[in-house]
Amino acid sequence: MSTRPYRTAAATATAVLLAQAALTGTPARAAGSPEEWTGTWGTAPAPAAPTGISREGVDNRTVRMVVHTSAAGGELRLRFSNAHGTAPLALGRSTVALAGSGSSPTAAPGTLRPVTFDGGATGTTVPVGAEVLSDPVPFEVPADRDLLVSVHLPRPTGPMTWHWLAQQSNYVSEPGDHAAESAGGAYTRTETSWFFLTGVDVRGPGTRGTVVALGDSQTDGVKSTQDADARWTDALARRITADPATRGMGVLNEGIGGNRILRDGSETDRPQRGTSALGRLERDVTDRPGVRTAVLYEGINDLQLEPRATSAQVLDGLRTMAERLRARHIRVVVGTLTPFKDSPFYTPEAERARVEVNTALRSPAALAAFDAVVDFDAAVRDPADPQRVRAALDGGDHIHLNDTGYRTLADAVPLTALTGGDVPGAHGRKS
Structure with missing residues (x-):
């Protein structure tokens, strides 16, 4: 990271x-070259709104976000932002998967992979005003395909750095760490915003x-x-x-x-x-x-x-x-x-x-x-x-x-x- x-x-x-x-x-x-990263998806972070989930934050919930790729690659990394946070942001277990069919929080069978930080840690902390990059993840990323990025937020986030108009359904779970679950049953709340996630980068011979x-x-x-x-x-x-x-x-x-x-x-x-x-x-x-x-x-x-x-x-x-x-x-x-x-x-x-x-x-x-x-x-x-x-x-x-x-x-x-x-x-x- x-x-x-x-x-x-x-x-x-x-x-x-x-x-x-x-x-x-x-x-x-x-x-680009195989050693260089290319952005396949990104969004701009912004401060919390005066009211609503971004202002209230979440505690001990998992957010599962749908992002759409542009470039393909054989390896990926994730970007998480606390640009507008008021306290350090604790990231727990995180995963990435190909999205299943239709608009739902269910992963395509056999595609869910763990995401680590700092050379292998399950989670990390993002300082106020900063962003972190995950460790590289071997993952065959197709072009023009939805990915599911899930992250457990184990402690109160406070007001959240987010992107409010995603034009995309994203999901918040019942309490607990549900990042490693391929099934989407725990994700009972739908939001049309992205939270903390601001980028997915890929690399490979074709980027x-x-x-x-x-x-x-x-x-x-x-x-x-x-x-x-x-x-x-x-x-x-x-x-x-x-x-x-x-x-x-x-x-x-x-x-x-x-x-x-x-x-x-x-x-x-x-x-x-x-x-x-x-x-x-x-x-x-x-x-x-x-x-x-x-x-x-x-x-x-x-x-x-x-x-x-x-x-x-x-x-x-x-x-x-x-x-x-x-x-x-x-x-x-x-x-x-x-x-x-x-x-x-x-x-x-x-x-x-x-x-x-x-x-x-x-x-x-x-x-x-x-x-x-x-x-x-x-x-x-x-x-x-x-x-x-x-x-x-x-x-x-x-x-x-x-x-x-x-x-x-x-x-x-x-x-x-x-x-x-x-x-x-x-x-x-x-x-």
């Missing part, structure tokens, strides 16, 4: 890659590094079908796996519902919206294993939630993140902001700011800051009313998308933008 402190603080018919900077861009990191998507509820997959792995990042991972040129790259979803570039959730009545994108950039992107490319798709909440930011402030935030990422030799892909007319927080002022942000991102000047710009807005807007999402893609609240809409976002990302390969630029050049 290792312990580390956190830092505080496509082209398609409907979408086009706008630019890829070959002369001013950042070279992609080298592909090729990690793509990280940093964003808000659009990246988190709000309004996608629960338990269906229908976020745009899931669809992107399937495209990556299907293409021999990119197969072996993992995709980590670091979206948080309600997140902003410039403000922390703790500045509002919803701390579970998490640390600002600027404040969590290192923890959730650069400190993840084998990161080659980051996709920045965030800023709409800065424009629509009080106190509202200006378009200039959002653009400055995006450029600052890109500068910090490229200094670490990580490619940066940025997405335009999608329409939200008739959503609960829509205002004409916020719409004007969104257009200003998108206009700047579509301009040749964006080549100086970003390696590629993907026009998510053009992919999903209604041609008859560009301030709206197309009805066939609308998740129902006029800002979030349905499963088809999220697939449309994923299809808008040229895979060459993730790897640094040549693609036709929107400005009439090969870049």
Whole structure:
């Protein structure tokens, strides 16, 4: 186990890659090797909500969480976070298994394996503000498959570090250590959040590094079908796996519902919206294993939630993140902001700011800051009313998308933008 402190603080018919900077861009990191780790699943930790299970915590219960892989590997390790805890976190017995059929806490027969820490210990303690890595576990991890990660929490946790909008059923047991049970009968409570678990890493001959998507509820997959792995990042991972040129790259979803570039959730009545994108950039992107490319798709909440930011402030935030990422030799892909007319927080002022942000991102000047710009807005807007999402893609609240809409976002990302390969630029050049 290792312990580390956190830092505080496509082209398609409907979408086009706008630019890829070959002369001013950042070279992609080298592909992975059998000795290097790749992220196959990840989520961003956030503080407990003011009420509910995350605030109350649990005592002598086992949580069994369902996570969906992107890259395959022959060995895995788990990441547990106490980033927002108020006391050291005791982790008891932990296990990993392939999920059985259907949405349930039952493991596939014969697949459950123990997870150890510190070179063989059954459990460990995570200091306040830190994360731990488990020992490596020999485990044949398939791509595009659900895993069950179970951890017994033997002592009161206090307020829990969690990810509140999982779009996934997860399970809490009756009292006791049930981590080693393949059957799911002890798991009688269902929650739609992940607790403490923030990453699953894999390695093996076929792994090729990690793509990280940093964003808000659009990246988190709000309004996608629960338990269906229908976020745009899931669809992107399937495209990556299907293409021999990119197969072996993992995709980590670091979206948080309600997140902003410039403000922390703790500045509002919803701390579970998490640390600002600027404040969590290192923890959730650069400190993840084998990161080659980051996709920045965030800023709409800065424009629509009080106190509202200006378009200039959002653009400055995006450029600052890109500068910090490229200094670490990580490619940066940025997405335009999608329409939200008739959503609960829509205002004409916020719409004007969104257009200003998108206009700047579509301009040749964006080549100086970003390696590629993907026009998510053009992919999903209604041609008859560009301030709206197309009805066939609308998740129902006029800002979030349905499963088809999220697939449309994923299809808008040229895979060459993730790897640094040549693609036709929107400005009439090969870049």
